[in-house]
Amino acid sequence: xxxxxxxxxxxxxxxxxxxxxxxxxxxxxxxxxxxxxxxxxxxxxxxxxxxxxxxxxxxxxxxxxxxxxxxxxxxxxxxxxxxxxxxxxxxxxxxxxxxxxxxxxxxxxxxxxxxxxx
Amino acid sequence: xxxxxxxxxxxxxxxxxxxxxxxxxxxxxxxxxxxxxxxxxxxxxxxxxxxxxxxxxxxxxxxxxxxxxxxxxxxxxxxxxxxxxxxxxxxxxxxxxxxxxxxxxxxxxxxxxxxxxxx
Numbered sequence: 453x454x455x456x457x458x459x460x461x462x463x464x465x466x467x468x469x470x471x472x473x474x475x476x477x478x479x480x481x482x483x484x485x486x487x488x489x490x491x492x493x494x495x496x497x498x499x500x501x502x503x504x505x506x507x508x509x510x511x512x513x514x515x516x517x518x519x520x521x522x523x524x525x526x527x528x529x530x531x532x533x534x535x536x537x538x539x540x541x542x543x544x545x546x547x548x549x550x551x552x553x554x555x556x557x558x559x560x561x562x563x564x565x566x567x568x569x570x
Numbered sequence: 571x572x573x574x575x576x577x578x579x580x581x582x583x584x585x586x587x588x589x590x591x592x593x594x595x596x597x598x599x600x601x602x603x604x605x606x607x608x609x610x611x612x613x614x615x616x617x618x619x620x621x622x623x624x625x626x627x628x629x630x631x632x633x634x635x636x637x638x639x640x641x642x643x644x645x646x647x648x649x650x651x652x653x654x655x656x657x658x659x660x661x662x663x664x665x666x667x668x669x670x671x672x673x674x675x676x677x678x679x680x681x682x683x684x685x686x687x688x689x
Contacts, residue, residue: 456612487677495658497680543613557626558603558664558678560613 455479456544456561464567465534472519473529473564475544481505485547486527488518491563492540500542503527534568541565573597576661576681583651584689591646591684593661601666602644603678604636607658619644620666651688658683 457476465471477486488500503511503518511518519528531538544561574595583589595602604616618626619638633655635647644661662678 485677489680494682495660495685496682497660497662499677499679502677557615557618558662559615560605562610562612 455548455559456546458544458561458564460564461562462565462567464569465531467536467568467570468533470530470532471534471566473531473542473544473566475527475529475561477525477527477544477546479525479546479548481548483549486518486520487545487547487558488516488527488529489543489545489560490538490540491543497543501529531566536568536570539566539568573679574661574663574681576659576684578684579682580685580687582687582689583648585651585653587651588647588649590648591659591661591686593644593646593681595642595644595661595663595679597663597665597679599663599665599679600641601664602638602641603662603664604644604646605660605662607660607683609657613660617646648686651686653688656686656688658685 455478459474463471484505486503490498490500501511501513501516501518503520510520515532517530519530527544541563543563545558547558577592581589601620603618605613606616607613615628616630617624617636633650637645637647660683661681664678665676
């Protein structure tokens with residue numbers, strides 16, 4: 453079963469406007485972490501923001517905020533005041549307990565390609 | 571200097587070659603990962619080393635062989651690869667706390683990747 457679902461293969465936004473990238477997840481664990489990463493065309497994965505499953509407040513990091521709705525199992529990324537440099541691939545990821553070991557694993561969604569238009 | 575360094579950045583190899591990808595982290599983390607990223611696919615977790623022990627091997631073909639000599643270094647040895655193995659290979663590290671709830675575990679830090687082309 454798909455653990456992380458990103459339903460928007462591509463999104464377009466006008467510069468200086470806000471955009472929401474969707475992410476839903478599936479887990480039966482009570483303790484887990486949710487992450488968003490940005491991947492520019494150069495390939496590196498850049499960590500943006502983190503939300504723990506027990507955190508009651510939505511995470512914020514500068515222009516990034518995470519709209520965490522635990523009951524709906526969604527963790528949407530909101531980028532405010534979009535900039536041209538925000539054009540990139542965005543991945544939602546979840547850290548949960550590994551089924552095979554005592555450690556944890558980080559699972560990624562398929563990503564959303566964001567294009568910011570001038 | 572980035573926290574996680576991968577070499578080489580680009581690699582072209584024939585199907586009969588043997589090569590190795592190297593990953594080094596300077597963050598003091600205890601877990602390291604290999605991911606494969608093919609075009610239009612999500613990142614696929616290949617191998618995980620927690621506390622220097624390989625803890626996951628997600629049905630990866632034996633032509634990929636990981637090695638983790640210490641908590642700072644991770645290798646991926648390649649031999650007799652197929653053209654479909656061409657992809658971006660990403661290394662990552664994180665601090666994994668066995669004694670804490672999962673949500674306390676930190677984010678993974680990634681290297682810049684090795685873009686592999688098998689011809």
